[in-house]
Amino acid sequence: MTDPSRRRFLQWSALAVAAGMLRFPLDAAASTAGRVTALPLQDVTLKPSMFLDSLQVNRRYLFELEPDRLLHNFLQQAGLPPKGAVYGGWEGDTIAGHTLGHYLSALSKLYAQTRDVQVRQRIDYIVSELARAQAQDKDGYVGGLTRKTDAGDIEGGKQVFEQIRAGAVTGSKFNINGSWSPLYTVHKLFAGLLDADALAGNTQALPVLLPLATYLAGVFDALDHAQMQSLLATEFGGLNESYIELGARTDNPRWIAIGKRLRHEGIVDPAIAGKDNLPHHHANTQVPKFIGEARQFEVTGDLDSAAGARFFWETVTGHYSYVIGGNADREYFQQPDTIASFLTEQTCEHCNSYNMLKLTRHLYQWTPQARYFDYYERTLLNHTMSAQHPETGMFTYMTPMITGGERGFSDKFDSFWCCVGSGMEAHAQFGDSIYWQDGQSLYVNLYIPSTLDWKQGGLALTLDSGVPLNGQVRLQVTRADDAAPQRLLLRIPAWSEGRFALKVNGRKASSTLQEGYALLERRWKAGDVVELDLATPLRLEHAAGDADTVVVMRGPLALAADLGPVSDPWDAPDPALVGDASPLAGFSALPEPGRFLASTTRPQALEFSPFYAQHDRRSALYFKRMDAAQWVAEAQRREKAIAERAQLKADAVDMIQFGNEASEKAHGLTSDTSFSAAYRRQECRDVRGKGFVEFVMQGSRQPLALRLRFWGSDKGRFNILVNGTLAVEVEVERGQVLDFVDHDYVLPHALTRSGQPLRLRFEPQHGDTAGPLFGGWLVSV
CATH class of the missing domain: 2.60.120.260 (Galactose-binding domain-like)
Incomplete structure (x- = not known):
């Protein structure tokens, strides 16, 4: 820990505390990596719920995909005959191969979640085929990406890296030497192999990864600092994180040193200094850089990295995020606090949210405050669950915030966008963040129906939950050994507005509130039952920077007006929420849970239901809030605009x-x-x-x-x-x-x-x- 690093971290932390963003003492222990850790996916089993349904639909899609088709380019470039035809969409472009990495990660997470032997067999087959292809290359390279020459010919991706080694780095934000984000594609393969090793116990994954890592490290070694920074101006995913993780896993400082070199100073350094430099930068290019910074802090203790990651998270969640937790319009950050001006068809790229949830997990490990999981839960429910079609298993790229927008879902075999890859991963691992521990306590952060069999902690329990449609939660201890923790911390979400009731074994229980948690402490035994009843009031939440652009919330869910099926076009003006007092006074509950009829919407009454579930519907999520006089003026303005358009057409x-x-x-x-x-x-x-x-x-x-x-x-x-x-x-x-x-x-x-x-x-x-x-x-x- 260097003095300048510590000083910068404490300076930023002091500003953050003053702004109300953080609540912790300003000492080194305030950012202790691994203060809490998530319980392994292998210890958590999902019970029937929309999350288990989603996971099963995702598994069906994963098994509809053919590994041999995803491996086509890897084998072909190694001089081996492919066993399947290459897929279309992005897999038919120079970014080919990125999906295999996502796919390997998704399968590994699914295996850890379900212990499904068929999933493990598919993982083992893919890694063995990668090893077979890699054996053909004397340098240890293996890859599926390609490049297009100036003459329009398609070549193997290794040529991209050989040109980089020679100092030739030409291209743009998403292109190097004729290849679409080649380092991004490499990162997905790195991450997939790391996941196969850690989550599926595949013993061949690291032996494949290490020669590839060695080859690319040699390419990076040939670059001076300026050349490296020029290279990093192109999207490179979270390759910095993967190298640092590889170093931590193998106890090899060589890989950690490479990961440190993969710091894009033009983006990371301003964040370390507490400066928002995000406007007009491609959003998802930036998020993985800070996941890498977070992992660098955890492995090396670099407080600059911690400060940068924290500042980025606070800035994005506080100033650039939509109500569903997503961010960016047309893939880019706009100006801060301008969400209300960018309610469009091209908002909330799913990859951004998937990576923001990853970053959230890291920050929570250092400072276990419930507010991190308030964001996590919001994004998981309102964005992740809206981005997968519950019947087809297909995924959105963007989730439109515009009134009347239509979610465009992927094609099974001819899309393979980045968000298809992150979607496959996101819907394979819902048990990964429910339960956490710090050696003395068990934290329950997400109220997802599940069972926990924590052998190392001597505790097993069952969690039943009505969240998100209601606030009723029930935990029953099914085993508690002498080693079981006596402290149980239940997250009290901000959406409950502090209104909750607790019972233990049918009797009202008192608890201590600690950093957003209700703390119960006792010697737990099999048969103990904890009941938590959280209030789920209706409330309005405004867009960052505009108090008059609002969303109706109930509990963790964003509610949207149902405007009809996507088969019916929507070309009407946006409805408004009108009321001289509280517009919510006009909301009345309908018999179906989670649905409301609003008499205070104009120009007509509308039915509201959870936004995430309106997959095949047109929605109105954000509303302009007006009083009666403002609505009269707005109606007149709309009539004038219609007349002006008609006049222009006539003239x-x-x-x-x-x-x-x-x-x-x-x-x-x-x-x-x-x-x-x-x-x-x-x-x-x-x-x-x-x-x-x-x-x-x-x-x-x-x-x-x-x-x-x-x-x-x-x-x-x-x-x-x-x-x-x-x-x-x-x-x-x-x-x-x-x-x-x-x-x-x-x-x-x-x-x-x-x-x-x-x-x-x-x-x-x-x-x-x-x-x-x-x-x-x-x-x-």
Whole structure:
């Protein structure tokens, strides 16, 4: 422990305590790694509940996937004949191979959770095939990623690393030497092998990992500090964590030293100094970096790492997170405390939340405060459970916060997004954070129906729970040896507002409150029953930075208005929550548990139910809170906006709706490196790099301008050509207006005066972007 490191940690901690973020003494013991540890997955068995249902649906999907197809590239690049055809989606791109790592982790977690022999057999087969492929490479390399050469040819991924070794690091945030995030893909394989070793007892996993780790360490050794930092500007997953974990597991300082070198200073150092440097950074690229910092603290005692990880967690959960626990819009952090301005279709990438839960587990181990599991429970219930379809087992990439949004679920064999991988892992391990211990006490953090058989601790119990639909919890001790802990700590969630009742063996029990826990202390014996009844009141929770944008909560659950099936389009304005007093006064419970009818929503009454369960429904989660006078003014504003849109349509010489198939076809649109999408319920299209978009619009003899609609905080540079001649050079700078904005570009009259149809072409300047474009109108000037 260096003095500067300790000083920075204590300085940040003092600020955090003053801000109310932390509650602990400012001494070295305040951040003791492993102060509490989770009980092993092998000791926990899930009982019937939505969590067990989810795990079983996930197991079904895992067994629908064919290991030989996921191994295709690994064998092919080793010069061995593949046994199965390569999958599609991301597995058909240069990021191929990342899914196998996720898959191996998911199987390992599932095996530890269920002790399912078939799962173990599949793990052993995959690792043995990786070993067979690795044996063909004299350097110990094994991998499934590929690269695309400048000529468009596909090569094996090892060439990426050989170029890096030679000092050639070219690319972008998600591309190195023609490969899509190759270090991210490598990390998934590292993590999968580590999980196979630790959770499934596979004795071949480390013998495969060690030569691969040695090969990549040699690549990193060839780089100086500046080259390494340039490399780390591209997404690399949690490779720092994996190297440090490998070092801890093998007691080899070589791997820990490599893990330390994999610190991206441009992101981590500001967090260590207590500075929020997150706006406009890709969110999920950053979260694993801090998981690695957390693990570095636990293994090496580096307090800088602890300070950085803590600051990042506090910042993201306090200033960048949506009510379901997720974060980011279009995969990026926006400005802090602007959640209400980014309620879109492209919010809450699931990988982000999965990794935030990992980070939460680390921080909780150092400082066991119930508030960490308030966040964990919120995210698990409202995001993780919403991201898996309960019937098909498919996963979302984004979970839309926009009113009327539709969750888009993956295809079984032709998606393989990153969030499919994290989804497979997330739904394989629900028992991993229920029970914790510190040598003297048993902590119960999640009220998930389960049994615990803690042989080392001499204690077994059964947990039954109505959470999240009600607050009733029952624990029954089924075995308590002399070694069993006498202290039982039950998390009292913040959502109960401190209202709870405790009984032991049918009698009211008193307890001591400690860091958000009810502490019961006695010599436990078989047959003892503890009953906890937690209040689950309705309440409003506002978006960070905007007290007038609110969500209705009940207990740990975010409630959303049910707007109908996804098969019915939604194009109406957002409903509002109106009431001069408390809008919740208009909520009445319906017979089905968890459902309410609200008479205070406008323009009509709506039914509310848990957001997570509305997989095939359109939802309204966030509401603007208004009094009666504000609603009258809002209704008038909406009518005016409708009239203005109609007037523009009537006045325009011609109009194209970018991203709309019918409109683009009617205008003969052609393009290259261009993508259609929807954002804030508005269809759009953008053009990237050396691509273009070209289309035809009706002309006029009158002087004309082309009106283009952008999102106010977007930027880009592109040229507008009219009939092949450069007409306008466009520069769109990122603005502060978080709304759609229109810009008019006057077209040279010499190019339009004939009144003939105009062939318009957009070309990005110097590899920049054109768009996203949300509409184009030719208007007279």
